[in-house]
Amino acid sequence: MDTKHRILEEALTLFSEKGYANVFVADIAERVGIKAPSLYKHYKNKQAIFDAIIEEMNRRFLEQAGALRINGTDASVDAEIYKNISEDQLITLGNDLFLYFLHDEYTRRFRKMLTIEQFHDKKLADVYMKQYVDDPLSYQGMLLGLMVSAGVLQTENVEIMTLHFYSPIYMLLTICDREPKREAEALKTLEAHIRQFNMLYARNENIVQDNKKKSGRRKS
Amino acid sequence: MDTKHRILEEALTLFSEKGYANVFVADIAERVGIKAPSLYKHYKNKQAIFDAIIEEMNRRFLEQAGALRINGTDASVDAEIYKNISEDQLITLGNDLFLYFLHDEYTRRFRKMLTIEQFHDKKLADVYMKQYVDDPLSYQGMLLGLMVSAGVLQTENVEIMTLHFYSPIYMLLTICDREPKREAEALKTLEAHIRQFNMLYARNENIVQDNKKKSGRRKS
């Protein structure tokens, strides 16, 4: 049964690099170290391999939601943690999110595959949207909402605030997926982004010291 | 010579919906109203059609830069315009940028095609990055920099400010490309984003009236 799983691994790698149509069953088999016909003992056909990858990813997404909570929907349990969050902790939050998305080998390859295949199948576009747009916005919106309630951050529109927090992360992610060499630069930008985000949205009381340096802005 | 151009049009439409590998020469020919072999009188082969699309788009990109200036590199000539820009004008700027990217039929299809094919050819990833990430950030960075110089906006880090302005636009664009039905919602979000952006980055003097409504934030 190890071969069955290795087929999935190698197929995902190839699909994420070339797209489904440009990968031949023989390519996958070669990487696994078998001949193409042998592969049909493990999966009915090429499409079945693709479907198994999607299924496997769904399983992992559910795990994630429970463990890392990046896409979880139950932010309220973390309420206490975020009531007194500092700028450094906010940076850590953004960093963890970013690096998980970027470095987890399975999600990275899966995301690239989705990017290529999303227009080919509406269902895949839905998965992409849910996983990289709607769920992160929803979960982070709850976290930031808690911080607003706790008086750490301040805004009249949490939804836009969340967009301001996440969309730069999303954009930096799309950059790194295409040009991995820009990762170091992206991480610097990410930190600068969160610092500035914090400065813009932090309650006055929390940035009293900063004001001494500013030209009369945000006096308290 | 009209047929030659129609081939490009129909090919781009199909490539943007299914990806290069999933479109057959016969599909393109059928849309044009000819048989597949006739198509080879106009283009050497399938790849030549794809290459011609890329070339055509490069030509259009250059035109754009000159006309709409969305990706232009000579923002300084527009300096005077942006020195006294209002919030509504800023919204218009973001709206125009967004709607151009979204509604220009050629760029829309081209962007979707690039999204699908970018990992297949490094050159395409480069075009994508330049057109939808680096150039917009560069040009808008110059515009926003001018507004900072003119005292309309205020920040210590124009680069991050530009990221805060553009990345939500980029993200909303990727949403609409995948789910056109969300366009109306995206436009509302876009306007709210720019209003909040303006509120966050505008110099105090420009938002004196707003402060009356705020809970002690940004007193002047």
Added chain:
DNA sequence: GTCTATAAGAAGATAGAC
């Protein structure tokens, strides 16, 4: 479960008449 041989079919491209 893996192999070789091969069937079945798809898709790109050409030949040559009109």
Added chain:
DNA sequence: GTCTATCTTCTTATAGAC
């Protein structure tokens, strides 16, 4: 320039031996 007929190649998938 467009057509029909056809070639060629590639790729998926199956058959059947080991």
